Amino acid sequence: MSANNKTSLTLNVDFKNKLIKLKATLSRAFDIQLPIDKLVHDTVYRLNVFDELLSLGHEQVTAQVKSLQQTSVYIDIQPVSGNVSKQDATVERNKQRIKHAIAIKEHTLNKSSFVILLLASIIFIFIVLLQTNILQVTVLSGPVSTQHSSPNILDSLLAEAAPAVHLAPTIQLPVDNAKLTMRLHGSNTIGEHLAPALLTAYLKTLGVSEMRWIKGDSEVDRQLQYIHNNQAYEIELQAHGSSTAFKDLANGVADLAISSRKIKDDEVALLKAQYGNLGLAGSEVIISLDGVAIIVNKKNSLNSLTLLQLADIFSGEINNWEQLGGEDLSINVYARDLNSGTWDSFKSIVFSEGDSILSPNASRYQSSSKLSDLIAQDQAGIGFIGLPYINNSKALSIAASITSPPIYPTQFTVSTEDYPLSRRLYLYVPAASSEFIERFTHFVTSAAGQKIVEQVGLVSQNIQLQGIYPNKQAPQIYNDYGEIAQRLSLNFRFQQDSNQLDSKGKDDLLRVVEYIRQHAGLRVVLMGFSDLSEEQDKQSLLSLKRAQIVERELQTRGLNITAVEGFGSQLPIASTKTAIGRSKNRRVEVWVF
Numbered sequence: 036m037s038a039n040n041k042t043s044l045t046l047n048v049d050f051k052n053k054l055i056k057l058k059a060t061l062s063r064a065f066d067i068q069l070p071i072d073k074l075v076h077d078t079v080y081r082l083n084v085f086d087e088l089l090s091l092g093h094e095q096v097t098a099q100v101k102s103l104q105q106t107s108v109y110i111d112i113q114p115v116s117g118n119v120s121k122q123d124a125t126v127e128r129n130k131q132r133i134k135h136a137i138a139i140k141e142h143t144l145n146k147s148s149f150v151i152l153l154l155a156s157i158i159f160i161f162i163v164l165l166q167t168n169i170l171q172v173t174v175l176s177g178p179v180s181t182q183h184s185s186p187n188i189l190d191s192l193l194a195e196a197a198p199a200v201h202l203a204p205t206i207q208l209p210v211d212n213a214k215l216t217m218r219l220h221g222s223n224t225i226g227e228h229l230a231p232a233l234l235t236a237y238l239k240t241l242g243v244s245e246m247r248w249i250k251g252d253s254e255v256d257r258q259l260q261y262i263h264n265n266q267a268y269e270i271e272l273q274a275h276g277s278s279t280a281f282k283d284l285a286n287g288v289a290d291l292a293i294s295s296r297k298i299k300d301d302e303v304a305l306l307k308a309q310y311g312n313l314g315l316a317g318s319e320v321i322i323s324l325d326g327v328a329i330i331v332n333k334k335n336s337l338n339s340l341t342l343l344q345l346a347d348i349f350s351g352e353i354n355n356w357e358q359l360g361g362e363d364l365s366i367n368v369y370a371r372d373l374n375s376g377t378w379d380s381f382k383s384i385v386f387s388e389g390d391s392i393l394s395p396n397a398s399r400y401q402s403s404s405k406l407s408d409l410i411a412q413d414q415a416g417i418g419f420i421g422l423p424y425i426n427n428s429k430a431l432s433i434a435a436s437i438t439s440p441p442i443y444p445t446q447f448t449v450s451t452e453d454y455p456l457s458r459r460l461y462l463y464v465p466a467a468s469s470e471f472i473e474r475f476t477h478f479v480t481s482a483a484g485q486k487i488v489e490q491v492g493l494v495s496q497n498i499q500l501q502g503i504y505p506n507k508q509a510p511q512i513y514n515d516y517g518e519i520a521q522r523l524s525l526n527f528r529f530q531q532d533s534n535q536l537d538s539k540g541k542d543d544l545l546r547v548v549e550y551i552r553q554h555a556g557l558r559v560v561l562m563g564f565s566d567l568s569e570e571q572d573k574q575s576l577l578s579l580k581r582a583q584i585v586e587r588e589l590q591t592r593g594l595n596i597t598a599v600e601g602f603g604s605q606l607p608i609a610s611t612k613t614a615i616g617r618s619k620n621r622r623v624e625v626w627v628f
Contacts, residue, residue, distance in 0.1 A: 226274025276374025
């Protein structure tokens with residue numbers, strides 16, 4: 036054969052396609068990538084790999100390997116240039132067949148030496164693929180069967196390589212065996228949007244990127260599954276109402292209580308032996324502030340009501356909008372369910388001392404969103420709801436009494452708790468909680484956690500400033516300050532029948548100090564107030580004393596106070612008929628200029 040008549044081998048397309056399918060099967064079943072080129076061109080390597088793959092005992096892999104063994108690697112020799120005689124082509128083809136037969140025979144007689152070579156080759160390829168992020172190893176879910184007793188090369192590589200490079204199983208959420216880390220039960224107001232947002236943000240601070248919410252048996256039950264350090268975990272969230280939080284703690288099926296009203300004395304007593312005093316500042320954590328908005332249909336012409344009018348409407352004493360200056364329409368009353376903290380807050384503020392009860396004709400709902408949506412469709416409807424759920428309805432301004440100015444629920448009036456139906460949202464943390472729970476609690480009250488509160492439409496405890504308009508009922512000096520100063524979006528309040536700051540007040544001290552440090556040069560004025568129910572001749576003194584208590588607390592934290600004022604029972608912002616109303620009137624406002 037002349038030098039100008041060279042020959043080349045042509046790869047069998049059928050063989051190549053079968054090899055590609057085998058590679059896909061191995062990748063899917065074992066996360067192993069095998070090099071096609073080497074399998075094509077290295078006969079010894081190919082024969083040994085096929086033997087090892089057959090030993091896996093995998094039905095599909097076995098079928099594909101046997102099909103490949105029965106398929107020719109190359110098709111007939113094709114001439115590259117010049118005229119090649121049939122005789123020359125036959126000779127060359129026979130040479131290739133002889134070489135192939137010899138290779139098979141050598142493989143059969145000397146397999147042990149080839150195994151060593153194969154092992155070294157596969158380890159080298161394995162390392163290269165790892166370095167290029169091509170190969171990923173997944174621990175198999177069950178044992179691999181073998182056909183002979185000698186160690187399986189691929190199995191050995193998998194077992195030895197995984198610890199060396201710290202590769203872990205790939206976890207696909209959801210899973211059935213996730214480890215439970217925390218159970219939050221209680222308020223629907225918190226559980227519907229705020230708690231999920233806080234939990235998701237908190238996990239991100241831990242470096243968690245893979246998480247998934249899973250619906251439970253009801254619309255207010257769900258689980259948050261997530262992967263952290265190659266382990267699947269789960270947080271349980273149930274939002275059947277604030278009262279259920281404390282019942283579930285007592286029954287040992289909850290770890291944290293989320294509540295849209297303060298824990299009751301009988302609940303503190305019930306849980307004290309198990310969890311310590313949950314009413315103390317260390318266990319009672321303020322998540323955020325909220326206003327119980329009174330909502331009506333947008334077509335309703337009314338813009339404001341007093342607390343007394345609200346009591347008459349919701350008890351059924353007033354049953355037609357015409358009695359309030361509106362249209363001649365029978366009033367349809369909507370209310371939250373008995374387990375709701377929103378209902379407890381509304382009842383304690385509006386139905387003072389049990390003077391009234393909810394109308395038996397009222398329609399009651401567990402879901403805040405559903406209640407709001409129904410009023411948006413009912414021109415004669417009225418209901419109460421948390422601020423984030425006003426949606427397509429209309430919120431009314433509320434006056435504490437006929438002599439008090441109506442106050443509209445805004446971020447600022449709720450933050451200062453001037454709005455008569457403002458309230459606090461609580462997290463109750465047992466004394467012996469896990470480190471995971473403690474860290475979550477700290478995140479909730481941090482500036483970052485309070486940013487999440489703002490994003491879901493509730494009122495955060497991060498400080499804001501607002502100018503104050505002149506008030507005809509205020510003393511002149513109060514209005515004089517209003518011309519040069521602004522109010523911080525918080526008020527200091529005290530424990531019932533005590534000169535000790537309440538749980539929120541202690542946290543607010545740090546917030547004020549931090550705010551002033553960040554805004555150097557501001558001067559601070561503290562204005563104290565008392566309640567009409569307190570002894571008349573002591574009201575001014577009590578209001579000044581409260582402001583001085585806050586002054587001392589801030590001074591011990593390195594903050595200088597420019598002035599302290601006491602205005603007695605002037606400018607009440609809530610009814611004196613309820614304990615909550617009286618505590619709101621006994622306050623200290625913070626002004627800066």
